[in-house]
Amino acid sequence: MLGIKNSRSVAVFAHDAVVAAFAWAVAFLLRFNFTIPPDYIGNMLHTLLWVVPLQALIFWRFGLYRGMWRFASLPDLRRILLAVGVAALAVPVVLLMLQSGRVLVPRSVLVLDPILLLLLMGGSRFAYRWWREHRLYGLLQTQGEPVLILGAGEAAAMLTKELARNHDWQIVGLLDDQTALRGRQIQDVRVLGALEELPEFARKTGARHAIIAMPSATHSERRRALDICAAAQVETLTVPSFDDLVSGRVSISQVRRVEVEDLLGRDPVTLDDAGLHDLIGGRSVMVTGAGGSIGSELCRQIARYQPATLVLFELGEYALYKLEQEFRENFPQLRIACVIGDVKHAARVTDVLRRYRPSVVFHAAAYKHVPLMEWGNVGEALANNVVGTHTLALACKEADVDKFVLISTDKAVNPANVMGASKRLAERVCQGLQEPRGTRFVMVRFGNVLGSSGSVIPKFREQIAKGGPVTVTHPEVTRYFMSIPEASQLVLQAGLMGQGGEIFVLDMGEPIKISALAREMIRLSGFAEDEIKITYTGLRPGEKLYEELLADDEQSLPTPHPKLRIARARASDAAWVASLLRWVESATSMDERAIKQDLKHWVEEYGNHNPPDEPASPSFITVH
Secondary structure, eight states: OTTOOSHHHHHHHHHHHHHHHHHHHHHHHHHTTTOOOHHHHHHHHHHHHHHHHHHHHHHHHTTTTSSOGGGOOHHHHHHHHHHHHHHHHHHHHHHHHHHTTOSOOOHHHHHHHHHHHHHHHHHHHHHHHHHHHHHHHTGGGGSSEEEEEEOOSHHHHHHHHHHTTOTTEEEEEEEOSOGGGTTOEETTEEEEEOGGGHHHHHHHHTOOEEEEOOTTSOHHHHHHHHHHHHHHTOEEEEOOOHHHHHHTSSOTTOOEEOOHHHHHOOOOOOOOHHHHHHHHTTSEEEEETTTSHHHHHHHHHHHTTOOSEEEEEESOHHHHHHHHHHHHHHOTTSOEEEEEOOTTOHHHHHHHHHHHOOSEEEEOOOOOOHHHHHSSOHHHHHIIIIIHHHHHHHHHHHTTOSEEEEEOOGGGSSOOSHHHHHHHHHHHHHHHHOOSSSOEEEEEEOOEEETOTTOHHHHHHHHHHTTOOEEESOTTOEEOEEEHHHHHHHHHHHHHHOOSSOEEEEOOOSOEEHHHHHHHHHHHTTOOTTTSOEEEOOOOTTOOSSOOSSOTTOEEEEOSSTTEEEEEOOOOOHHHHHHHHHHHHHHTTSOHHHHHHHHHHHSTTTTSSSOOOOOSSOSOOOOO
16 A cells, blocks of 8 residues: 555554545535535535545655654654645646546635644644553653752753653652743643752652753853752752763763762863864874873864874773774774884884874873882883883974874972973973974873872772772862863864964863862762761872972963963973983983982972872882
8 A cells, every 4th residue: 555564554544544535525614614515515525536545645755654653743743734735736736637627626625625634634643642641651740759850941851751751750840040931831840940949849849859950051050059959958860961962872861860070070161173173184193092091082082073094002902902992883984093002112103103194193191190100110100201202202203293292290290209200301302302393292281180090089989889988198188170071172172272382281170179079979979977987098109289280480371262371381402302311211220219319400390399208118019
């Protein structure tokens, strides 16, 4: 039957054919005030033989029988409108051609018929959907845990619709600060009042949970909503982030507990997408340390700009394997090259650069863990972070790479530890290699990133799961935090803006006390401080109470991007770099105390703030 094989589609097709005949008859009845003259009754019945098959054929051609009535929506109504419109034009033409004017059809019938068709066909579909949803989900609306939704925007509307089908929740109201929305309804759920009124409505409705449905709100707005929920003593849930919703990775109904990342999160980064497409799109790009926290996220961000080849350079086999599997699944069209190698191995680095000829190299490979590099591994820290950077940077210069972007750290500022001093030396190595022409060397400094390897947040989460205690080194220790995606995006932006020799400093926001972070994580996990204790273990070797973004003798200059500044730091030249490398080579055989003493010659500000002291009886010894 016209290619319609599904039994339900046949039923829908038959329904529309009956509706078409009914609409044609009712159009005649309305035209003659329900008293059709005998002459016109014959005309009505005779024309039915032409009108109904013609309309049915048009409906089928417009694909009205591919969808399901229970999911009828605006696109279905649009198709019906187009099909009925075409039928309204085709019917008088066909009647005129085939009947040669012998059969008279009042013009008002030709106007009334499509109107009736649209009402009957569209109305029956939406009525069926309403009946199905209320039959399936109507009873569930009086069941489930009562919950209030904070926000009455598009996300809240989508969430309300999705949760109406979920027997776990009973939505008892919406709260929004827009006074114009008060009293309005979304999906039959009323907007009760403002966010500040949450404690009152939680008491009235018995809601012990609230869902923050404001994925595109600013960080300060989301933080305020969290504080209101905490004051109301309701358990807080939130919807996925705006980026996750847009990407399609998750749906709005996948509510989750509020994590500490939501508290520390910041407003989205604005990127020069056109400029980054010019920098990356259609070109070969290489990332060292690609399997690490920052390196892997850099690769994900770079993939958005469709490079011709993305070279994943990594020393760890398993980390590279995991990244390869992720990219094969999520970016199947992207050409990737998975390269195992050590940045200190000059021959390997040179071969990779010659083979793939990247135009931009992002250097994220480094040893970053402060205590591990402080004792027992000092020589390796210098070899990897200084010699490795020089080996790669020099190879890039000889291979005529357009830009080399070094991922540095705020610990390079007034460094109190070997790791920070080694990264400061890496910065100066890149500055010393910079020439008026050729490869442009760009350095980017930022602080701690949420969820990175070695971050306190996974450690705290694990300690809370075990029942505590949560260990903090010092009550006053403070750190800057930003998300891994934000840091990676700003690295890309700095790489685009850099013209050679600059040290970009990221806007890290306000520093956060680690002890306050621990208390917040305990609260978000549903525990009180008397249930999960916080213990203070003392500063670790090389650890500072606070981090800085600029050294004592540095100043910064603004850039066109609000979250990037340029540090005016002490520069270096090629002769200084050559002397440094000779010292590092000889330092590998020196006593670690002697290495640290000599470091003060190469990094003048090293050890001036919280100078590192070797513990008399170290609790552990790690040999790299």
